[in-house]
Amino acid sequence: MDILNMMMGQGVVSTLADQLHNLFMLLFDNAVVAGFLMKCVGIGAILGIISVAAIVFTYGERKVCAFMQVRIGPNRVGGRFGLLQPIADMLKLMSKEDIIPQGCDRVVWALGPMLLFVPTALIYAFFPFDNGVALADVNVGIFLMLAISSQAVLPFLISGYASNSKYAFIGGMRTVAQMLSYEAPMVFSLLGVVMLSGSMRMSDIVNAQSEQLWFILMQPIAFVVFVISATAETNRVPFDLVEGEAEIVAGPFAEYSGMRWALFFLAEYANLLSVSILTTVFFLGGWNGPFLPGVVWFGLKVLAMVFVFMWFRWTFPRTRIDQMLAFSWKILLPLALVNVLFTGVGIYARQWM
């Protein structure tokens, strides 16, 4: 009965957090210290989620890719299903030589991958993983999230610039063009969601979806625009012009090796996870769902979205840069604006019904 209450009422994670908080209160008898420790635990949990996600997604990506190409993927390291493949990949990356290109701006060059990880990890603070489980459930959540995630443009540019390589620099320039162009339709597609839920707080948006329908049904155009621009924001195929291998080697990553390159890799998968979480929160009803605890529902929806993004990646060919920018400014942005207009009209019309 106790377990049932826990699962139905408050949620597994927040119950756990409450008990941990009580333990800290018992140990230190000081609300400030306990609160600080709880925040540390939260940060540790988020970093843990990101690293576990990177490990699981490298394996998942290889398997999904292989299955879609009628192969079977990793099947040697760690048994029949190659379960230890990500560990082998990681060991390989860690044991690689750290090559510093000649004539690069060394400080900025070294700073690039580290800086890239900061905004990527920072936006996890606003995600509601379950009812009442968010590190910082601020009332301008979406706004802050967008502001911080758009900072990810700069590390790409500086690592491209500091590498002293023309391919890397072209890649860096492309990143700026691409990520700034796709920020606009992304923001406007989220505007419809914000108008419907009447709040920028992420947990309020999820709650609004439990009262009304899921927003994927009420805002299908916004959903499509958001998913497309999110793919572009994470620099994944079909919009992976930043690292278009066939054209510019690996873009800004071209001059990095070993663990520095692995940091880019980590940031890419952290971005993939955060974009999937955002889609879940804004359009798929967050933690809402029958029978299972909220966290489980949340996890399932996020993994489904991750699969969709991988599905995109292994289906579509890469676009050209001009096609991609034209698509953003000439199609996605007007669509998102029209969606905002119709949402406004709809909300206005409902007041008179």
Next chain:
Amino acid sequence: MFGEGLLTGMGVTWKHFWGKKETFCYPEEKLPMTERFRGGHLVLDHKKCIACSLCSLACPNQAIKLKIVPDAKKKRHMQSYVHLVGRCLYCNLCVEACNMHALSWDKNYAISSWHKEEMEDELVTAEGLAYFHEVMEKAKAEAEAEAKVAAEKAEAEKTGGDA
């Protein structure tokens, strides 16, 4: 138009995602070879073989070294059948020459070896050798029994003739 082709493409990858895979995990799984595949080692069915040595005669490269032993009843038996794999050109003439269909290929293509001594393949297995000895013993016993009977008969005739 309007992303129709994209959806078609996603349908294709979705089907392939759940469909059968083309990859074989090679050392664990092996592709079955076709009916007429020539390669690997020869296999001798020691019960069918009549030791006629037609296979050895048919071989253009003299890749088959036989040791044929006649038993006590003058019937020929195979004691040793050495296939010199290094000389073999896999022409299949030996298999075709066999009237009793006692020769066949084992269709195992992974037969590379470290030393040239390993390229002399003995086809008469331990089981086949045991069979060979058994048959030899049996023939010897039968021949002895026959000789005994013949001797007794001769003896009887001799004494009968005397009487």
